[in-house]
Amino acid sequence: MAGMVAAVIRNIVILTGAGISAESGVPTFRGPDGLWEGHRVEDVATPQAFRRDPVLVQRFYDARRAALVHVEPNPAHLALARLDREWTGDLLIVTQNVDDLHDRAAEPGHGRPARLVHMHGELKSALCGRCGATQPWDGDLTGADPCGCGGTLRPDIVWFGEMPYHMDRIDAAIAGCDLFVSIGTSGAVYPAAGFVDAARHAGARTLEINLEPSAGTQLFDEARHGPAGRLVPEWVDALLGG
Numbered sequence: 001m002a003g004m005v006a007a008v009i010r011n012i013v014i015l016t017g018a019g020i021s022a023e024s025g026v027p028t029f030r031g032p033d034g035l036w037e038g039h040r041v042e043d044v045a046t047p048q049a050f051r052r053d054p055v056l057v058q059r060f061y062d063a064r065r066a067a068l069v070h071v072e073p074n075p076a077h078l079a080l081a082r083l084d085r086e087w088t089g090d091l092l093i094v095t096q097n098v099d100d101l102h103d104r105a106a107e108p109g110h111g112r113p114a115r116l117v118h119m120h121g122e123l124k125s126a127l128c129g130r131c132g133a134t135q136p137w138d139g140d141l142t143g144a145d146p147c148g149c150g151g152t153l154r155p156d157i158v159w160f161g162e163m164p165y166h167m168d169r170i171d172a173a174i175a176g177c178d179l180f181v182s183i184g185t186s187g188a189v190y191p192a193a194g195f196v197d198a199a200r201h202a203g204a205r206t207l208e209i210n211l212e213p214s215a216g217t218q219l220f221d222e223a224r225h226g227p228a229g230r231l232v233p234e235w236v237d238a239l240l241g242g
């Protein structure tokens with residue numbers, strides 16, 4: 001039976017959230033450790049917050065960027081990187097995460113994974129608030145020189161009220177997918193939380209892999225609850241027939 005299901009799956013969309021990076025040591029947003037120096041994420045992740053207190057917001061993201069050197073991809077990131085290498089059908093990994101763990105899980109020397117999009121931006125990128133140019137960024141943005149156009153550099157992060165990246169590509173991939181898998185996300189933030197609905201309308205099978213039932217767990221055909229570091233490699237192994 002499992003073989004029959006696998007045989008009809010060609011096109012896959014995978015949505016990942018903070019839960020896939022939790023076992024690497026990156027704090028989730030809404031867990032008990034999801035506060036930063038007493039601030040709720042919503043209080044630092046808005047354009048209004050940046051206008052009100054740019055130093056606080058830059059420091060918040062500087063701290064998260066600096067923390068990336070202490071974390072490594074875990075077995076869930078590595079399993080999805082393997083799926084990207086070996087899956088011959090269409091695949092799009094859509095991450096809400098701004099860390100670089102999916103990118104680093106790809107084999108060294110292979111460059112950025114082509115089938116991965118960061119819909120909420122990336123810590124290791126800086127965005128000019130005036131001209132919209134982006135550039136790779138490793139250190140702190142606090143005190144950084146302005147962009148060549150004179151604009152202030154800000155984290156290349158999609159804040160609340162801003163438009164997520166790559167939506168055309170994501171919508172097209174979901175419309176054509178046979179299987180939609182949501183991994184490590186609470187289902188609290190739209191539009192990502194609505195992808196499962198769009199996938200169902202497209203006729204796709206839907207699978208949730210999360211530590212606990214998400215807000216939209218009842219929308220999934222199947223839900224597997226437990227740590228992504230164990231469940232994702234198991235799922236990928238089964239899918240690839242290994």
Ligand code: OAD
Nearest residue numbers: 017018019022028029030096120184185186210211227228
């Ligand atoms: P959340 O912190 O809201 O949810 C993380 C989910 O991961 C929860 O449902 C946890 O139960 C689950 N989880 C925790 N540890 C896990 C593990 N080891 N294995 C599997 N699941 C685990 O994070 P997101 O849903 O990603 O937006 O949050 C969505 C967006 O809200 C973020 O991208 C961010 C935030 O505001 C922006 O920065 C724009």
